[in-house]
Amino acid sequence: METIGGFTDMLLLATNRRHWIATIPVLFACLGLLWQFADAQCAAGDQPAAGQSPPAAARVASLLPTVVDQPIPVVTALAIDPTGQWLAVAGDDKAIRILEASNLKEIAVLRGHGDLIRTIAFRHDGKVLASAGNDGSLILWEQATGYRQLRRIDDLPAVCRVTFSPQRNEIAAVGFGTEIMMFGGAADLAEMRCDCNDLRVCVYDQQGQRLAVAGRSGLVHLFDPRTGAAIRDFNLHNGRIRDCVFTRNDTRLLTVGEDGAVVLLDLVRGEVVQRIDLLPCKLFTLAMIDDTHVAVAGSDNRIRIVDLDSGTVVKHLDGHRGSVSTLAYTSGALFSGGFDATLRRWPVESSGGERLAEKETPVLPPGESSSR
Numbered sequence: 001m002e003t004i005g006g007f008t009d010m011l012l013l014a015t016n017r018r019h020w021i022a023t024i025p026v027l028f029a030c031l032g033l034l035w036q037f038a039d040a041q042c043a044a045g046d047q048p049a050a051g052q053s054p055p056a057a058a059r060v061a062s063l064l065p066t067v068v069d070q071p072i073p074v075v076t077a078l079a080i081d082p083t084g085q086w087l088a089v090a091g092d093d094k095a096i097r098i099l100e101a102s103n104l105k106e107i108a109v110l111r112g113h114g115d116l117i118r119t120i121a122f123r124h125d126g127k128v129l130a131s132a133g134n135d136g137s138l139i140l141w142e143q144a145t146g147y148r149q150l151r152r153i154d155d156l157p158a159v160c161r162v163t164f165s166p167q168r169n170e171i172a173a174v175g176f177g178t179e180i181m182m183f184g185g186a187a188d189l190a191e192m193r194c195d196c197n198d199l200r201v202c203v204y205d206q207q208g209q210r211l212a213v214a215g216r217s218g219l220v221h222l223f224d225p226r227t228g229a230a231i232r233d234f235n236l237h238n239g240r241i242r243d244c245v246f247t248r249n250d251t252r253l254l255t256v257g258e259d260g261a262v263v264l265l266d267l268v269r270g271e272v273v274q275r276i277d278l279l280p281c282k283l284f285t286l287a288m289i290d291d292t293h294v295a296v297a298g299s300d301n302r303i304r305i306v307d308l309d310s311g312t313v314v315k316h317l318d319g320h321r322g323s324v325s326t327l328a329y330t331s332g333a334l335f336s337g338g339f340d341a342t343l344r345r346w347p348v349e350s351s352g353g354e355r356l357a358e359k360e361t362p363v364l365p366p367g368e369s370s371s372r
Contacts, residue, residue: 059104059344059345059346060319060343060344061342061343061344061345062341063075063089063091063106063343064097064106067093070093071341072341073091073093073095073341074092074325074338074339074340075091075325075337075342075343076091076116076117076133076325076326076337077089077119077131077325077326078335078336078337078343079121079122079129079328080101080122080329080335081122081143082124082125083126084331085100085101085102086098086099086100086126086143087100087101087104088120088122088129088131089337090117090118090119091117092116092117094113094114094115094117095109095111095113096109096111096117096120096131096141097109098110101333101335101345104343108146108147110131110147112131112137112149112152113131113133113135113137114135115133115135116134116135117131118133118134118158118159118160119131119160119161119173121163121164122164123164124164124165124166127142127144128140128142128143128164129143130162130164131162132162132173133158133159135158136154136155136156136157136158137152137153137154137156138152138156138159138171138183139151139152139153153183156173156175156181157175157176157179158175158176159173159174159175159181160175160200160201161173161174161199161200161201161202162202163202163203163204164204165204165208165225166206166207167207168184169184170182170184170208170225171184172202172204172211172213172225173202174194174199174200174202174213174215175199176197176198177197177199178193178194178195178196178197178199179192179193179194179199180192180193180194180199180202180211180223182225192223192225192228194215194221195217195219195221195233196214196215196216196217196221197215198215198216199213199214199215200214200216200241200242200243201213201214201241201242203244203245204225204246205246205250206246206249206250208225209225209226210224210231210250211223211224211225212244212246214241214244214255215240215241216239218236218237218238218239218240218257219234219235219241220234220241220244220253220255220265221233222234232270234265234270236255236257236272237255237257237258237261237263238257238259239258240257240258242257242258242282242285243255243256243283243284243285243286244256244286245286245288247264247288248291250267251266251267252264252273253265253267254294256283256285256286256296256298257283258282258283258284258298259279260277260278260280260281260282261276261277261278261279261283262274262276262278262283262296262306262308263275274308275311276312276313278313280300281299281302282298283296283298283299284297284298284299284323284324284325284326285297285298285324285325285326285327287328287329292307292308292309293305293307293308293314294306294308295317295329295334295348296327297320297324297338298323299323301320301323301340302316302318302320303316303317303318303320303324303334303336303346304317305317317334317336317346319342320336320338320340320342320344321340322338322339323338323339324336324337325337325338326338332347332348332349333346333347333348334346334347334348
């Protein structure tokens with residue numbers, strides 16, 4: 001296949017493409033479109049700052065089923081293109097929707113996966129979208145051709161997370177094993193394997209000089225993606241790490257895990273500078289709003305806006321009626337999706353200001369009406 005958009009003659013390198021023997025079935029409760037908000041109590045130590053109140057509402061939409069009489073799909077992954085114009089949304093129906101981020105209008109449906117899609121990511125220039133999941137296939141979709149398949153890589157283990165290097169034509173991916181799969185980049189790239197099993201997340205720093213991977217052990221492992229050399233490990237969580245991101249000019253690393261903790265690591269000093277426990281919920285996902293504020297969410301249906309400097313929750317975003325599986329942020333808008341089969345758009349000021357959401361009209365599938 002001819003490749004375009006910076007992937008011409010891309011050398012595909014996969015470190016140890018062993019066959020994935022079995023995957024754990026994922027059971028989702030598809031509850032349909034709900035336009036109401038929860039009044040759940042805050043967990044201990046999880047009170048918003050004085051004078052703050054939960055936002056009144058958010059825009060709500062459901063993904064349109066691709067087959068008649070099929071249940072409304074659960075949202076499994078989100079990605080925003082670098083311009084903030086397009087939102088890619090994966091559902092548990094093995095399809096990806098491309099939506100206009102401003103109004104959640106669907107413009108394309110991408111089909112090609114044979115099983116659950118767990119991860120999607122845009123390249124740094126927005127011209128290529130990557131997707132992967134339980135079927136062991138990594139698909140690259142080209143924006144310029146209406147997101148037609150640009151390249152397909154099969155026979156991989158199940159993939160939990162895929163990420164693009166911000167500087168090079170290189171992709172990193174991890175699954176449920178110890179392998180760190182690398183595609184493209186330098187031909188002499190060394191094989192990379194992590195001591196931790198059941199890897200769930202991999203992320204490059206902003207310069208593409210370090211790759212952080214994490215999973216079941218609660219440790220973050222730093223690698224040099226240019227050489228494959230291990231840099232350092234950090235023990236941060238008492239359980240599986242589900243998401244992480246580099247912040248503050250790559251001097252800090254932020255993680256969330258199933259132990260309900262938000263951990264901020266100072267990479268220069270090599271020590272934790274902030275640990276925020278949000279028990280009893282498990283945290284699955286995060287999205288940086290600015291250098292100080294981050295949105296986190298997980299198993300208790302609630303999105304929290306956390307101030308990393310003070311270590312406090314400054315806002316709650318309530319409305320989901322199932323676990324929130326994925327978050328994405330761009331220029332004043334936070335998007336969330338989860339097991340209640342809804343996609344929500346929350347207006348959020350990047351300064352962490354007083355107004356976090358405002359009343360909007362729900363976006364409903366054809367033929368459905370809101371109860372409010």
